[in-house]
Amino acid sequence: MTSGMDAPLFNRNLSWLSFNERVLDEAADPSVPALERLRFAAIVSSNLNEFFMVRVAEAARRARRAPGRRSPDGLSAAQALILIREEVLRQKARQAAVLEDILAALRRAGVAVHCRFGTPDPLIDAAIRARLGRIGFMLRKAGEPVPELKSDRLYVFVRFPGGYAVVPLEKREQRLLRLDAPPGRAAFALTERWLCSKVHELFPDRDVIEAFPFKVIREHRLRYSLEDSEYLEDYIEQKAAAGQRARVIRLEVDARSYSEGAMFLASSLRLDSASLYRFDMPLDLRSLFKVYHLEGFDSLRYPPVRPAVPAILSAAGSVMRTMERHDVMLHHPYDSFGTVVDFLREAAADPLVTELYHVVYRAGQVSPVMEALKEAAARGKRVTVYVELKARFDEITNLRWLRELRAAKVRVIPPFSRYKVHSKVTLAVRGAGAGRRFYAHLGTGNYHAGTARQYTDLGVLTCERRIGLEVRAYFDALAARRRLPRPRLLMAAPVNLHSGFMRLIRAETELHRRQGGGSIKAKMNSLVDPGIIRALYAASRAGVKIELLVRGICCLKPGIEGLSGNIKVISVVDRFLEHSRIYYFRAGGTEKLYLSSADWMPRNFYERFELAFPVLDPRLRRYVKETILEKGLADNVKARRLMPDGKYERVAPAEGEKRVRSQFLFAALAQRAYRGTPLEHRPAGPKNN
Secondary structure (H helix, E strand, O other), X not given: OEOOOOOEEOOHHHHHHHHHHHHHHHHXXXXXXXXXXXXXXXXXXXXXXXXXXXXXXXXXXXXXXXXOOEOOOOOEHHHHHHHHHHHHHHHHHHHHHXXXXXXXXXXXXXXXXXXXXXXXXXXXXXXXXXXXXXXXXXXXXXXXXXXXXXXXXXXXXXXXXXXXXXXXXXXXXHHEEEEOOOOOOEEEEEHHHHXXXXXXXXXXXXXXXXXXXXXXXXXXXXXXXXXXHHHHHHHHHHHHHHHHHOOEXXXXXXXXXXXXXXXXXHHHOOOOHHHEEEEOOOOOOHHHHHHHOOOOOHHHOOOOOXXXXXXXXXXXXXXXXXXXXXXXXXXXXXXXXXXXXXXHHHHHHOOOEEEEEEEEOOOOOOXXXXXXXXXXXXXXXXXXXXXXXXXXXXXXXXXXXXXXXXXXXXXXXXXXXXXXXXXXXXXXXXXXXXXXXXXXXXXXXXXXXXXXXXXXXXXXXXXXXXXXXXXXXXXXXXXXXXXXXXXXXXXXEOXXXXXXXXXXXXXXXXXXXHHOOOEEEEEEOOEOOHHHHHHHHHHHHHOOEEXXXXXXXXXXXXXXXXXXXXXXXXXXXXXXXXXXXXXXXXHHHOOXXXXXXXXXOHHHHXXXXXXXXXXXXXXXXXXXXXXXXXXXXXXXXXXXXXXXXXXXXXXOOOXXXXXXXXXXXXXXXXXXXXXXXXXXXXXXXXXXX
């Protein structure tokens, strides 16, 4: 299948579904602890919900508005939607079988989770009856349209002669009942299927024909066409509130439903049969995250990783004093995110720090970072923050943070309506005039204490003056709402990030033609951009060795002789979500290595403010290259290799070869001062600031 650029590509949405299949592989793996398997099964459901809200909704819009238009992989939106449905149905059927296997394993370990109708259970019957009196419902006559339904909320549809009822179920965290169980055991029940068996008690005067769970998924799309950002806050608040009236993309019903009830719902919601999905399993597994956190069953989970504080920081006792002497690398979740919080708190308390700058993309409902920024403002420092109001699914949370920061006398940069600010950067300015020093933290992941324990990310703490000046200029441009200056050390989107990476790839290609030894290694979440892929194909044809760690979407087709025969693509899916972005170019032996908030995707290059920053310290550069990249590429326990036909093959150790599980290796190395590299600590005095 060829694209308009005459180079084969995989379809983006089908590639994403392939990633979700790899998550499902972890749920299916009997060597994974049982509660971890349950967590992976729940993640599969959560992923699919967001996929339909965003990607399927977009494909459906394209199919309506431009049915003949083809995406870069050569498929029309209508063709892609057919293939998506086929793959989702296949994946959900497999997920149902995997779930049964997981629940059986949990029962053997003393944890019972009742998800299906079965032998009457007096404990469950009593628990359901206790809730019947608190359950509301909406009655309708036959032929009346269904009431307004919230997206991603479970309901029970009850049909009887002459009418029907819609029964909203409780919130997700209340949907799972904890039942009494003997010591050393635990029991839970999902309420909806048991409620269906007792629904006649809700309607004692009616002859119930059928009752089944269902839910709808609506598109999640806020249109930002306003040029005057003064109104963006109110606009987002209004649109988020109106989101429950957005277009329905998918109707999910229990497989036990009769066709009449399901088709009535679909017709009322103006859906065709392709948007109706019947699943013979619970419609939403996210409630099972509660089971994952069950106390007293630690053997059913992976051993906890206790985040470390790098020895170089422990010895100094001050983050900022350490930064004055050495750049510091933080590899989360193996290194503590608390170090970043300590940096902000230290800057807030330091009487010589006059300014603080920060970007908020995702911070969570509770954030020590936000509290440190408010504390700095309370101490009289000039605190400047950009809060991204368009961070998908976090719009309302970020709007709350924006208003809290503004109330705390923080200078909040007015939001952009056209671009998202996705960079992960903080800057503290200490002193004044010629004696000013710049203390920067640049990273690949969000300043979110929760995801910092679940995602792998990298951050660098540095006092390098050139970087500090460019970061300060970056914030000045954001605040002044002017075009970003073209940086020299950093690369910034939408200014020179795409052209910078294209230049690096082409330079590597030309150097290889002249002297050989060309090498590109990169790690990212997604590889989609056609221009980058075309440049990588050209580099491969020239003989450059290209090794890519792509966790999720990969539109590039590797291993095709004459096109991409020198490209290898590996995906690692393990207990933590791989999230860091690393870009390495051998550059004739001079070695250029960048970390970034950006993937190689058009949206990162053209629709967002992003930063890529060089790793200048040779110790840290060597750790990233020789440990993170090379051990990730050498993983033979949790790695899958992308084949030319789009399938992923599990990588296994050859006979006599040592097992390499990269995430477990990184956790062990985090306890060592220098990450296991052969480099010794180099003497260093204060850095030139």
